[in-house]
Amino acid sequence: MAADTSRSIKAVCVVHNETSTGVTSRVADVRRAIDAAGHPALLLVDTISSLGSIDYRHDEWGVDVTVAGSQKGLMLPPGLSFNAVSAKALDASRTAALPKSFWDWKPIIEANKNGFFPYTPATNLLYGLEESLRMLEAEGLPAVFARHARHAEATRAAVRAWGLEVLCADEREYSGSLTAVLMPEGHDADKVREIILERFDMSLGTGLGRLAGRVFRIGHLGHFNDLTLAGTLAGVQMGLQLAGTPIDPVGLNAALDVLRRG
Numbered sequence: 001m002a003a004d005t006s007r008s009i010k011a012v013c014v015v016h017n018e019t020s021t022g023v024t025s026r027v028a029d030v031r032r033a034i035d036a037a038g039h040p041a042l043l044l045v046d047t048i049s050s051l052g053s054i055d056y057r058h059d060e061w062g063v064d065v066t067v068a069g070s071q072k073g074l075m076l077p078p079g080l081s082f083n084a085v086s087a088k089a090l091d092a093s094r095t096a097a098l099p100k101s102f103w104d105w106k107p108i109i110e111a112n113k114n115g116f117f118p119y120t121p122a123t124n125l126l127y128g129l130e131e132s133l134r135m136l137e138a139e140g141l142p143a144v145f146a147r148h149a150r151h152a153e154a155t156r157a158a159v160r161a162w163g164l165e166v167l168c169a170d171e172r173e174y175s176g177s178l179t180a181v182l183m184p185e186g187h188d189a190d191k192v193r194e195i196i197l198e199r200f201d202m203s204l205g206t207g208l209g210r211l212a213g214r215v216f217r218i219g220h221l222g223h224f225n226d227l228t229l230a231g232t233l234a235g236v237q238m239g240l241q242l243a244g245t246p247i248d249p250v251g252l253n254a255a256l257d258v259l260r261r262g
């Protein structure tokens with residue numbers, strides 16, 4: 001950012017919870033780095049797989065645009081998206097020369113002033129959202145975040161006891177939403193996923209890009225409790241064994257030890 005003396009960089013885009021690797025970015029530090037360089041770029045953050053699962057602070061962290069969706073931690077079908085927009089980002093959008101229609105904020109902001117939408121909203125999803133927000137509030141956000149962090153910890157305990165590696169190398173960036181697991185050299189993650197899908201009807205995330213075949217991903221976000229996680233990890237352990245992966249089959253017990261502690 002400091003090297004960009006002509007200020008040609010308009011925005012820094014960050015994914016809060018990186019869903020393909022299980023890494024949670026330190027967004028507040030990114031803001032501090034931009035500010036330390038004295039750069040006016042906007043900070044845009046994707047929180048699709050973190051909102052409602054991992055602590056996130058749009059205002060406190062000085063984020064300009066936060067984008068979220070209904071389909072992950074908010075426990076809804078896909079179809080809704082939410083934008084939180086700072087005054088600075090709103091000003092930038094007013095003068096931006098980028099042609100836009102579908103992505104234009106103006107019509108929805110205008111219509112929302114009177115409680116309306118410029119187009120037909122996904123009404124049934126909004127009723128669903130009302131209910132999922134009620135659920136999150138009833139549990140309390142700190143408890144929701146702690147539940148996800150604890151399930152992530154139990155999952156990592158299982159992975160390590162199996163003798164496998166968690167892909168995320170920095171413990172400050174462990175994801176509460178999902179854990180990506182690195183397979184031993186010469187063993188195909190997609191084969192394990194296929195066996196688990198066929199035998200136990202459980203779908204695990206695949207490795208993307210460079211990680212294809214190297215990792216599989218265990219999701220533990222949203223409407224998820226201790227026994228859901230225990231069942232998930234039991235399926236993963238059996239799948240790894242059925243695929244002939246060299247693991248120590250004590251991973252599930254290691255996870256149960258974490259869960260039993262409460």
Ligand SMILES: *Cc1c(COP(=O)(O)O)cnc(C)c1O
Nearest residue numbers: 015017018019046047048049069
């Ligand atoms: C799931 C996910 C998306 C995908 O959202 P779409 O609505 O399918 O575009 C984007 N970003 C992150 C971080 C996600 O986890």
